[in-house]
Amino acid sequence: MTPARAPPATEEGAGWRRAGRRFACPLLVRQFPPELPFGFLARVAPPSSPVDVLLEANRLPPGRALELVHGARSVADAELGVGGAGGATSELEVERRSADELGRALASRSQELWRVGVRWVAAGPSRPRAEAERLRLAERLAALGFRSRVPRYEVAEALAPPGDPGARRPSGYWQTLTTDGLAAFYPFGDEAVLQPGGVLVGLSLSDASPVFLDRWAQASHSWGIFGTTGAGKSFAAALTVLRTRWMRPEAEVLILDPLGEYGGLVRRLGGTVVRLRDAEAGRLNPLDPATTGGDRREKAGRVATMLRALWPSLRDEEAAALDAAVSRLYAGGTGEPTLGALADELGVAGPPVERLRGLFELFRTGSLRGCNGPTTLRVDAPVVSVDLAGLPEEQLPFHLTYLLDWAYHRLAERRGPKLLLLDEAHLLARHPGTTEFLDRSVRHLRHFGAGLLLLTQDPEDLLATPSGRAVLRNLSACAFLRLAEVSAACRSFFGLTETEAEWLTKARLPVDAGYAESLWRLGPWHLPLAIVASTPEFELVSEALREKDGGEAADPLPGPPPSPGADDPG
Ligand SMILES: Nc1ncnc2c1ncn2[C@@H]1O[C@H](COP(=O)(O)OP(=O)(O)OP(=O)(O)O)[C@@H](O)[C@H]1O
Numbered sequence: 001m002t003p004a005r006a007p008p009a010t011e012e013g014a015g016w017r018r019a020g021r022r023f024a025c026p027l028l029v030r031q032f033p034p035e036l037p038f039g040f041l042a043r044v045a046p047p048s049s050p051v052d053v054l055l056e057a058n059r060l061p062p063g064r065a066l067e068l069v070h071g072a073r074s075v076a077d078a079e080l081g082v083g084g085a086g087g088a089t090s091e092l093e094v095e096r097r098s099a100d101e102l103g104r105a106l107a108s109r110s111q112e113l114w115r116v117g118v119r120w121v122a123a124g125p126s127r128p129r130a131e132a133e134r135l136r137l138a139e140r141l142a143a144l145g146f147r148s149r150v151p152r153y154e155v156a157e158a159l160a161p162p163g164d165p166g167a168r169r170p171s172g173y174w175q176t177l178t179t180d181g182l183a184a185f186y187p188f189g190d191e192a193v194l195q196p197g198g199v200l201v202g203l204s205l206s207d208a209s210p211v212f213l214d215r216w217a218q219a220s221h222s223w224g225i226f227g228t229t230g231a232g233k234s235f236a237a238a239l240t241v242l243r244t245r246w247m248r249p250e251a252e253v254l255i256l257d258p259l260g261e262y263g264g265l266v267r268r269l270g271g272t273v274v275r276l277r278d279a280e281a282g283r284l285n286p287l288d289p290a291t292t293g294g295d296r297r298e299k300a301g302r303v304a305t306m307l308r309a310l311w312p313s314l315r316d317e318e319a320a321a322l323d324a325a326v327s328r329l330y331a332g333g334t335g336e337p338t339l340g341a342l343a344d345e346l347g348v349a350g351p352p353v354e355r356l357r358g359l360f361e362l363f364r365t366g367s368l369r370g371c372n373g374p375t376t377l378r379v380d381a382p383v384v385s386v387d388l389a390g391l392p393e394e395q396l397p398f399h400l401t402y403l404l405d406w407a408y409h410r411l412a413e414r415r416g417p418k419l420l421l422l423d424e425a426h427l428l429a430r431h432p433g434t435t436e437f438l439d440r441s442v443r444h445l446r447h448f449g450a451g452l453l454l455l456t457q458d459p460e461d462l463l464a465t466p467s468g469r470a471v472l473r474n475l476s477a478c479a480f481l482r483l484a485e486v487s488a489a490c491r492s493f494f495g496l497t498e499t500e501a502e503w504l505t506k507a508r509l510p511v512d513a514g515y516a517e518s519l520w521r522l523g524p525w526h527l528p529l530a531i532v533a534s535t536p537e538f539e540l541v542s543e544a545l546r547e548k549d550g551g552e553a554a555d556p557l558p559g560p561p562p563s564p565g566a567d568d569p570g
């Protein structure tokens with residue numbers, strides 16, 4: 001009797017290899033989709049599936065990368081030049097444009113090109129099981145726009161271990177990807193901490209790993225949070241304030257709070273709430289030159305801007321008369337001008353001045369009379385909010401403009417890290433002058449260690465003007481929560497893929513999920529994160545936000561936006 005022979009330790013066939021009892025079926029990428037959606041790896045090869053992925057990437061020298069891009073552009077040029085491309089013309093134009101864009105990105109080193117090889121390996125205890133797993137994998141890849149292939153007669157090359165530059169790889173294995181394309185492969189599974197020492201901003205939606213960001217380690221310390229109503233912006237901002245104070249107890253926080261939502265939080269943090277409609281809190285004189293460090297010319301310019309924000313329907317000759325009066329007021333003397341003094345400065349001549357004098361009654365006897373007089377407010381707490389609740393909505397841009405001036409100066413004077421929170425920032429984006437002012441503030445805040453946390457429902461609010469776009473460009477991190485829609489302009493400005501844009505319109509809301517789904521954009525990184533609060537944090541923040549003065553629930557902003565004539569008195 002001959003003894004049964006043991007099977008060989010390894011065995012290989014068309015498209016598979018067995019090692020011991022494990023069958024491995026490799027799969028290669030023939031063509032990448034035009035866009036790689038973030039976090040796609042978790043969907044293609046979830047941790048629960050018996051699929052391994054191996055990624056090899058070598059950076060192309062910059063000269064070679066530029067050569068490749070120029071080559072692609074010349075091909076598109078030549079084909080466009082020949083004409084007769086018919087329906088393909090627009091596609092070629094897109095190709096040419098994207099080659100141009102990439103060329104610029106390579107030249108500025110914001111992107112690089114990489115020679116990338118990827119191989120997936122489906123495993124199973126039997127050949128049919130491993131092959132079936134590979135088939136499912138190929139289907140998942142196809143759904144994302146990948147074209148894959150089975151290396152039927154190149155199994156050894158496909159499964160060769162990485163790291164050997166001389167090793168032969170199957171034909172078509174190497175492809176060229178940009179840095180962004182390569183970045184899309186990283187699941188962040190074990191790179192949870194992005195910036196040690198930062199605050200927890202969320203948990204990765206693919207594997208729940210925590211992500212920490214440190215605004216003071218970033219070139220600009222300012223961030224933006226965007227999302228439709230109820231998406232969780234104010235909650236996320238409150239959580240950020242709370243966590244910032246935990247991590248950096250020395251960090252000062254100043255909140256410009258149009259809806260009066262943050263008072264509860266500020267009180268819980270031992271801070272001071274200044275209610276603007278409440279005369280006892282003390283007065284902030286909108287005309288106080290101390291808010292521009294005593295620079296009277298600078299202040300005169302701001303005053304003209306804030307009054308135009310208050311009276312958007314001023315006619316040219318009225319605006320000119322007002323500007324002249326403001327200049328005279330600041331040029332003469334060294335004292336602290338007031339709105340009453342400005343009204344006197346208007347003089348009595350001519351019809352434009354007539355109507356302006358009428359408008360100024362708002363400061364003498366009308367709803368803004370509390371603003372008329374020198375500054376008396378003194379606050380020294382490290383956490384302060386200015387609560388604008390209860391003021392007429394059409395006056396909010398005016399108040400926010402001088403408050404931003406005041407906040408800027410206050411932050412500039414104080415040492416250490418500082419955070420300025422501006423909710424409902426669209427109120428400042430309504431007027432070109434106030435948007436410009438916001439832009440200037442954001443650009444300079446970092447010079448004295450301050451960062452802005454800007455909240456608004458729709459990034460479009462700021463995309464519409466050059467200064468608004470400059471504000472957005474100066475945010476080092478942007479968190480997008482559920483958005484009602486994402487326009488093509490918005491997609492292109494933030495470099496969001498179609499999949500990301502589509503996902504944002506369906507991101508889960510806290511009311512359904514108990515947390516907010518979000519996409520954080522941080523330089524080249526696009527991180528899908530759940531903004532989650534621990535139980536004590538949730539109790540503190542949600543109670544604090546619900547509490548208005550005296551503990552009632554906060555009201556929404558009253559009424560529709562003002563009609564063009566709403567600034568007329570009487
Ligand atoms: N991350 C979260 N976890 C749990 N609950 C949340 C979270 N974010 C928001 N919420 C809850 O969802 C509700 C709406 O949140 P929030 O007020 O922050 O929305 P918003 O985006 O600021 O809306 P609006 O534009 O109307 O101001 C609140 O009741 C809040 O407590």
Ligand SMILES: [Mg+2]
Nearest residue numbers: 233234235423
């Ligand atoms: Mg809010």
